[in-house]
Amino acid sequence: MPGQRKVYAISGGVTKFAKAHSEMDFRLMVKRAYDYAMEDVPKLKPSDIESSRISYFSDHFARQLKAASMVQDFLGLNPRDSRRIEWGGATGGQAIQAGWETIASGRNDVCLVAGFETMSHVETWKGNEFIALASDTNFDYPVGGFYTGYYALMVQRHIYEYLRKKKFSKIRDEREAQHAATKEAKRVMAMVSVKNHINALHNPYSQYPEKLTIAEALGRELIAYPLNRSSICTMSDGAAVMILASEETAYKYTDNPVLISGVGCGTDTMRLADRPQGKVPRFAWETEEDYSGLKYPGVHSFRAGRTAALEAYKNARIHNPLEDISFVELHDAYASSEIQTYEDIGLCRYGQGYEFVDQGHPFMKNIDYGLRLAHAGTMPVNPSGGLIACGHPVGATGIMQGVFAFWQLQNTIKKHFGDDTLQVKGARRGLIHSHAGTGSAVTVTILERV
Amino acid sequence: MTVPKKFSRFRDVMEETKKSGAAIYKNPGGSNDLVVLSPYSVNYIHSYAQDSEFFLGLAEGKLLGSECKNCHTKYATPRSHCMNCGHETKWFNLPLEGRVHSWTTCYFGSEEFLKETPFNLVLVEFDGVDSLLLSRLVGPKEDEIFIGMRVKAEFRKPARYLISDVHFVPATEKTSRRKRKN
Numbered sequence: 001m002p003g004q005r006k007v008y009a010i011s012g013g014v015t016k017f018a019k020a021h022s023e024m025d026f027r028l029m030v031k032r033a034y035d036y037a038m039e040d041v042p043k044l045k046p047s048d049i050e051s052s053r054i055s056y057f058s059d060h061f062a063r064q065l066k067a068a069s070m071v072q073d074f075l076g077l078n079p080r081d082s083r084r085i086e087w088g089g090a091t092g093g094q095a096i097q098a099g100w101e102t103i104a105s106g107r108n109d110v111c112l113v114a115g116f117e118t119m120s121h122v123e124t125w126k127g128n129e130f131i132a133l134a135s136d137t138n139f140d141y142p143v144g145g146f147y148t149g150y151y152a153l154m155v156q157r158h159i160y161e162y163l164r165k166k167k168f169s170k171i172r173d174e175r176e177a178q179h180a181a182t183k184e185a186k187r188v189m190a191m192v193s194v195k196n197h198i199n200a201l202h203n204p205y206s207q208y209p210e211k212l213t214i215a216e217a218l219g220r221e222l223i224a225y226p227l228n229r230s231s232i233c234t235m236s237d238g239a240a241v242m243i244l245a246s247e248e249t250a251y252k253y254t255d256n257p258v259l260i261s262g263v264g265c266g267t268d269t270m271r272l273a274d275r276p277q278g279k280v281p282r283f284a285w286e287t288e289e290d291y292s293g294l295k296y297p298g299v300h301s302f303r304a305g306r307t308a309a310l311e312a313y314k315n316a317r318i319h320n321p322l323e324d325i326s327f328v329e330l331h332d333a334y335a336s337s338e339i340q341t342y343e344d345i346g347l348c349r350y351g352q353g354y355e356f357v358d359q360g361h362p363f364m365k366n367i368d369y370g371l372r373l374a375h376a377g378t379m380p381v382n383p384s385g386g387l388i389a390c391g392h393p394v395g396a397t398g399i400m401q402g403v404f405a406f407w408q409l410q411n412t413i414k415k416h417f418g419d420d421t422l423q424v425k426g427a428r429r430g431l432i433h434s435h436a437g438t439g440s441a442v443t444v445t446i447l448e449r450v
Numbered sequence: 451m452t453v454p455k456k457f458s459r460f461r462d463v464m465e466e467t468k469k470s471g472a473a474i475y476k477n478p479g480g481s482n483d484l485v486v487l488s489p490y491s492v493n494y495i496h497s498y499a500q501d502s503e504f505f506l507g508l509a510e511g512k513l514l515g516s517e518c519k520n521c522h523t524k525y526a527t528p529r530s531h532c533m534n535c536g537h538e539t540k541w542f543n544l545p546l547e548g549r550v551h552s553w554t555t556c557y558f559g560s561e562e563f564l565k566e567t568p569f570n571l572v573l574v575e576f577d578g579v580d581s582l583l584l585s586r587l588v589g590p591k592e593d594e595i596f597i598g599m600r601v602k603a604e605f606r607k608p609a610r611y612l613i614s615d616v617h618f619v620p621a622t623e624k625t626s627r628r629k630r631k632n
Contacts (some may be wrong), residue, residue: 010473022479022481022483022485023477023479023483024478063490101562123561125559125560125561125564126561128558128559128560128561129560129561129562132560138498138501138613139527139528139584139613140584140613142565142586142613142614143571143585143611143613143614144556144557144559144560144566144569144571144586145559145560145562145563145587146556146558146560146563148556149556149559149571150571152554152556152571153552153571153573154552154554155551156552157551157573157597160597164597168482174596174597175596176597178596178597179593209610217461221557222557223556223557223558224554224555224557225554225555225557225592226554226557226573245580269533271527272524272573272582272584273526273527273573273582273583273584274525274529274533274581274582275508275581276580289474299551299552299573300581300625309490316550397464400474
């Protein structure tokens with residue numbers, strides 16, 4: 001990106017996400033992740049950290065306003081520059097980009113990015129309510145505010161646009177055609193769940209490692225048709241931190257920094273009902289004919305994700321993500337949104353997401369999933385197990401993705417996981433993707449081995 | 451507030467909360483961590499403000515959409531100003547029949563709506579209108595609903611001045627034709 005300084009990640013740490021951490025409050029959770037990150041770069045002293053960007057999503061969960069100030073205080077970073085970052089589900093991704101900005105601008109040389117969430121403080125039903133308050137409280141929430149319901153509405157239309165109208169276009173009876181299309185989508189979503197749960201078997205930071213089969217995944221309890229429990233992430237407690245530095249300081253502290261070579265962010269209407277029916281903002285490799293007759297984004301795709309990827313790719317000079325990117329850690333709050341996101345970020349064209357999974361592209365090459373995959377591992381997606389297997393303590397999630405991507409590109413997965421199964425061999429560039437409420441905001445950040 | 455107690459059942463924690471205002475107990479995990487459970491409720495006051503007309507319309511059995519005075523974009527969910535050109539909109543009557551643009555059946559939900567599960571959410575599309583309306587579809591079961599299904603609005607009487615004052619039910623082809631003639 002012209003006209004600004006290069007920004008590097010120099011360390012990271014994660015406090016394992018859990019259903020509840022009653023032995024640690026949010027400050028101690030962050031402190032544990034922070035201590036881990038500091039120990040990984042012993043030359044860096046706390047006094048070298050010039051500023052912090054601290055992220056958490058919900059004051060309702062925290063029930064402590066200015067909780068970020070309490071983190072700053074607990075870590076002993078006063079009286080240095082700090083602020084809280086909040087941007088719904090994309091809070092973590094935004095915090096990384098906020099840290100990037102303060103270094104890129106020349107204001108700081110070293111910035112701590114720290115995030116947490118304490119969702120165990122209320123029961124699951126109440127938690128669903130708090131999360132649903134991130135939808136229009138006059139027009140959306142009172143209808144039955146429930147995020148899984150919103151994502152179900154979106155994937156139903158995605159299935160209609162891309163499976164019903166294409167693969168199942170020959171079936172005359174409308175109900176029968178839609179039924180067949182949904183059945184196919186459920187099978188492919190189950191493949192995503194299987195992938196993420198099995199990947200997690202090799203990630204000690206995951207909460208739900210499981211040798212899951214397609215039949216088991218399909219058999220789980222239905223939450224909002226067609227999404228069932230195996231395809232949905234869970235609320236959690238947890239924390240994650242990254243330490244970012246300018247080029248001249250990064251090498252003072254580590255000989256293995258990772259460059260943040262591209263940042264991008266996009267937004268969309270808060271209400272699904274208001275999403276436009278326009279044209280696809282295209283990547284260079286897509287043609288107008290690819291999408292003739294497609295009303296975009298509607299409720300089937302995430303324009304914010306496409307917009308974020310366009311900006312990040314431009315900045316990182318990515319011309320072909322399939323060749324230029326080695327792996328992706330994306331916001332799989334739902335197996336459905338993982339598939340929708342492949343298309344937004346150009347891993348395949350709109351409409352090809354189901355096939356992309358079916359052919360095995362987003363799986364790890366070296367792991368046996370009990371599935372026949374023709375092209376396993378061409379683009380590993382969520383090698384960590386993603387949100388589905390690690391959990392989703394909102395303010396920490398996007399930073400956790402950043403830490404995992406950083407370790408991948410440092411080639412230190414074995415050191416941090418105690419197992420190198422998930423190390424993407426020869427990883428050169430990684431993409432992390434953080435996504436807020438029904439796609440109302442998305443960040444894409446590119447990290448690069450140097 | 452009371453001294454830390456051991457509760458064997460969550461129900462007993464809630465009983466204690468009712469009795470003493472809060473319950474303080476040791477983490478059931480066996481550690482020394484003290485857990486405080488306290489109720490939390492507020493009276494929250496806010497205005498529908500520029501969207502109030504829409505809710506008044508529901509009470510009269512009307513669905514009010516917004517049409518941009520400048521570029522004529524038509525919104526099925528009110529917007530007082532156009533998101534395309536920024537100009538003010540005017541109210542117009544939406545048709546009371548539309549089609550299912552997308553749908554789901556929720557078997558789980560937020561605390562407030564748990565007792566209503568399972569319920570159907572639908573995004574409704576209307577002929578000649580550029581955006582959608584989120585609502586409930588009452589009546590049909592999961593295997594009877596499909597995208598493109600014709601639906602018609604029904605209104606709660608008396609109105610509660612909530613978006614849930616309107617919901618949709620399946621429209622038969624017969625009523626669709628009659629409506630069109632009118």
